[in-house]
Amino acid sequence: MNNRILVIAPHADDEIIGCGATIAKHIDDGDDVFIVIATNAAYGAPELYTEDAVQIVRKEALNAHKLLGVKETLFLDFPAPALNAYPEYKISLKISSIIDKYKPSFLYIPHPGDIHQDHKAIYRASLVSARPQGNIKICNIYCYETLSETEWTPMQEKPFVPNHYVNVTDYFNKKIEAMNCYKSQIKDFPHTRSIESFESLAKFRGSTIGVHKAEAFEVERQMII
Numbered sequence: 001m002n003n004r005i006l007v008i009a010p011h012a013d014d015e016i017i018g019c020g021a022t023i024a025k026h027i028d029d030g031d032d033v034f035i036v037i038a039t040n041a042a043y044g045a046p047e048l049y050t051e052d053a054v055q056i057v058r059k060e061a062l063n064a065h066k067l068l069g070v071k072e073t074l075f076l077d078f079p080a081p082a083l084n085a086y087p088e089y090k091i092s093l094k095i096s097s098i099i100d101k102y103k104p105s106f107l108y109i110p111h112p113g114d115i116h117q118d119h120k121a122i123y124r125a126s127l128v129s130a131r132p133q134g135n136i137k138i139c140n141i142y143c144y145e146t147l148s149e150t151e152w153t154p155m156q157e158k159p160f161v162p163n164h165y166v167n168v169t170d171y172f173n174k175k176i177e178a179m180n181c182y183k184s185q186i187k188d189f190p191h192t193r194s195i196e197s198f199e200s201l202a203k204f205r206g207s208t209i210g211v212h213k214a215e216a217f218e219v220e221r222q223m224i225i
Contacts (some may be wrong), residue, residue, distance in 0.1 A: 002030045002031050003029075003031040003032070003104075003105045004034070004102055004103060004104045004105055005023070005031050005032065005033040005034065005104055005106045005108070006034050006036065006098070006102055006106070006108070007019060007023065007034070007035045007036070007108040008035075008036045008038060008108070008109050008126050009035065009037050009038065009110070009122075010083075010119050010122045011037070011039055011118065012037045012057045012058060012060065012185075013057070013179070013182045013185045014119075014146050014149075015108075016064055016175060016179050016182065017147055017148075017179070017198065018108070018110065018144030018146045018215075019108050019142075019144045019215055019217070020064075020174070020179060021166070021168030021171040021174060021175035021213070021215050022108075022166045022215050023068055023070070024069075024175060024178075025166065025170075025171045026106070027068060027069040027070070028171070033068070033070050033071055034071055034072050034073075034098075034104070035061075035070055035072075035073050036076060036098060037058070037061060037073065037075050038076045038078050038091070039076065039077070039078045039079065039080030039083070040054055040075070040076070040079065040080065041054055041079075041080040041081065043077055043078075043079040044079030044080045044082040044083075045079075045080070045081055045082065049080075053184075056184055057182070057184055057185065060182045060183065060184060061073060061075075061181075061182070063181040064178040064179070064182060065178075067174070067177055067178050067181060068174060074098065076094060078091055078094075080118050081116070081117070083117060083118045083121035084120075084121060086121070088124060088125045089128075091121065091122070091125035092125040092126075092128040092129045093129075095125055096128075096129040099129050099136060099138070100136065103136075105138065105139050105140060106138070106142070107130055107138045107140065107141045107142070108142050108143075108144055108217075109122065109141065109144070110122055110123050110146060110149075111123065111143040111144065111145055111146070111150050111153075113153040113154075113157040113158040113159055114146060114149040114152075115149055115152040115153060115154060115157075116149045119146065119149055123143070127141075127220070130221075132223070137223065137225065138221070139221070139222070139223040140221065140223070141219075141221040141222075142164055142218065142219060142220060143218040143220055144215070145201075145217075147193060147198065147201060148191070148192045151192060160218060161218065162208075162217060162218055163217075163219055164216070164217040164218065164219045165205060165208065165209045165214045165215070165217070166214060166215050166216075166217070167206070168202065168213050168215050169206065169212040169213045169214075172199075172213040176195060176198065179195065179198065202214065202215065
């Protein structure tokens with residue numbers, strides 16, 4: 001039986017930056033991948049983000065996901081970048097309904113130490129939703145690293161210390177192709193949200209385990225049933 005994979009991204013492009021090559025590998029293995037983009041910045045900060053800008057990045061997300069072969073993309077409208085001032089139980093209730101519908105065996109979520117408050121909120125809300133109660137038993141929960149957020153973890157927060165690696169040597173080009181769909185989000189090097197930085201990180205994570213390129217994660221849960 002194919003696995004069902006749920007990736008929850010606070011903002012469009014976090015999913016590709018954090019685990020785009022792993023998504024490509026899952027799909028090549030025959031798994032069904034579902035992606036949730038949790039926020040709408042036009043609702044959270046209309047003085048900074050227009051609805052037109054949000055629609056542009058959502059179109060970019062759909063193009064990236066189509067390129068990878070994602071089964072379905074769900075766009076939610078929680079108010080970015082203001083989730084620290086939004087009731088998390090409402091986020092958890094929505095994510096719970098999605099988990100109940102798709103019943104994933106793998107869940108990928110942002111790291112709790114990320115400097116962006118939206119990432120922390122989505123992490124906590126996702127874990128509340130993923131509690132192993134009743135028929136909901138997600139066996140594998142992994143936290144991904146998001147360049148331009150994870151590497152700037154404040155000193156008082158938990159740093160990203162990977163303990164799960166995926167050899168993505170054969171899938172990294174797919175990640176870059178998908179990321180290139182996000183033309184509005186890519187920055188020039190030496191910004192960490194640049195193609196050069198993504199390549200450098202993949203090589204570093206790969207060298208840690210003796211392969212050419214890898215994506216790294218922290219294990220939140222691994223369950224054998």
